[in-house]
Amino acid sequence: MAELPLPDLDPTSDRAVFRQIADHIRDAIERGVLAEGDKVPSEAQLMQHYGVARMTIRNALQVLQGEGLTVAEHGRGVFVRSHPPVRRLASDRFARRHREQGKAAFIAETEGAGGKPSVDSIKITEERPSADIAEKLGIASKDLVVCRSRRYLINGQPVETATSYIPAEIARGTRIAEPDSGPGGIYARLEELGFRLDHFVEEIRSRMPLRDEVRALKLAPGVPVFHLVRTAYATDGRAVEVCGTVMSSDAYVLLYELPAR
C-alpha cells in the first residue's frame, strides 16, 4: 500500500541510494508512523516507489535489520520489531532474605510477574576450568570444577542461559552436583555446607551473540546480548562459585543500587 508517505530520493545527495531509503524507513519508525509490528512496504512496492532495482531495496532493508529495527518473515513480509516485556533484574535478587522462602531467584521473580517459568536442558559435568574461570575461583586450572548448565524460559520462550562453576572439591557428592539442587538453589546448599556467602561481584559485558546463542535464545537479528559473570565469595574471602549467564538484551534491564558512602 502506498499509504506510507515516503519521501523521494535526493539525487544531489552523495549518500548511497540504499542508505537514503533506509533513512526514510527508519525515520518512519522513529516518528511512530510505522508502529511496532507494522508491516514495512514490500520489496516490490518499494522498488516501484523509488524506481530502483530489487537488490538496492534489499540492501536498505538489510541495514534496518542489522540495526535491530525490523525482522523479515519469509513469505509474510518485513515487520517493525516489537519489543517483549522487559524483565528488570534487581541487584539484590540473590540476597539471603530472598533465598529463605526456598525458591530459586528466577522462579520466584517470574511467578511474581505472572509468567510461567521453566528450566531446560540442565547438564551437569565435571571439567577442567578455563583459565579465566580458574583464576576467578582462585584454583589451579588442573583442578576440576562441577559445571551446571541450564536454560531459563518464560512461557516457553527462552530468555537466558547460565552455567555455574563450583570447585569439584566443594560440590562433588552434594546436591549441587544433582540436576535438582533443592530448595533455595545452590546458594542455599553452599551455605549449608558452611560457606557463608559474603558478597558477589558481577562483571557485565555486552556484545553480539554467537551463533549458538542466537539459536539457544531464539534471538532476532540485530539484538545484542548481555554477558554477565557473577562470582560468589564466602566470608573467608574464598570464591565458591562463578556463574556466567547470557541474556537477550531486549528482554532485560539490569538494576543496581549502590551506596554513596
Next chain:
Amino acid sequence: MAELPLPDLDPTSDRAVFRQIADHIRDAIERGVLAEGDKVPSEAQLMQHYGVARMTIRNALQVLQGEGLTVAEHGRGVFVRSHPPVRRLASDRFARRHREQGKAAFIAETEGAGGKPSVDSIKITEERPSADIAEKLGIASKDLVVCRSRRYLINGQPVETATSYIPAEIARGTRIAEPDSGPGGIYARLEELGFRLDHFVEEIRSRMPLRDEVRALKLAPGVPVFHLVRTAYATDGRAVEVCGTVMSSDAYVLLYELPAR
C-alpha cells in the same frame, strides 16, 4: 593469498552458500587462524576459491560485519576487528571517598591507566524533562531541569557520551550550571549545597546504537552500546540528579559488587 585454509562448500547442505562461507571465515577467526587485525582474503580471492559470484561473497562478508567480527576498509580490504583496551568501571567509582581528591571520576581513572583523558562538546541547557526523567527526579514534567551534556575521550578517541539532568531549582545559578563544575564534579557541588548523597540506582540496557551515537562514538558496525542511567538520591530520599550515558560496549566492562546480606 591461498594461505588461509578454507574448506570447500558442502553441496549437500541446505545451508545457503553465503552462510557456509561466513561460517568458514568465522571459524577461522574463532580458532585464531585469523587473528585480530589480520586481513580476510579479498572478494576476488574468495570468488576464485569458492567459484561463486561476487555478490555471494559480499553477502557472506556482510554477515560477519553485522556480527561485529570484521570491518571493511574501502580500498584496503576486510580485517578482523581488533578490540580497544577495555575500561573496567567499578560500581563504587562515584563513592564519596573517591571524590575527595578533587578530581572527576573519569579524569582520575584514565590518568591512572596511563591514558590522556579529555572532555568535549560540553553543552549546558535548561529544558523541560522527558516524562521518564521527570518521573525519576520526582518532579512535574513542566518543571525545568539543567542538562549538562558532554563527551569523554581517551587519547582523542571518543568513548562515552553523558547527559546529566538536575532540577533547575537546585542547579540554577550554581557552578553546576557552569561548563566547569569545579573540583570533584557536580556530586561535590551537590553535597556543598546540602544534598548529602545517600545512594545511586543504575539501570543498564544494551542495544544497537542510533545513528547519532555511531557518529559521536565513532562506532564500528556491529558494536552494541551500553545505555546506563544513574539516579542519585540524597539522604532525604529525594532524587537530585539523573545521568544518562552511552558507551561503546567493546570498550567497557561494568563491575558491580553486591553484599550477600
Next chain:
DNA sequence: TTGACGAACTCCTCTAGAGGAGTCATGAAT
C-alpha cells in the same frame, strides 16, 4: 462444512555484469 489445490504474494538465494572510489606501490619527472 471440510479439505485439497492453486494462484498470488511474500522474502531468500544466486548470477553476471558495470562503473565508482579509496589505497598503495612503483617508477618517472622534478
Next chain:
DNA sequence: ATTCATGACTCCTCTAGAGGAGTTCGTCAA
C-alpha cells in the same frame, strides 16, 4: 631526495535478471 602520475588492487554501489520456498487466501470438490 622529493613530488607526482599511473596502474593494480581493494571495497562500494547499483542493475537486471532467474528460480526457490514459505504464507495466505479464495475456489472448488467431496
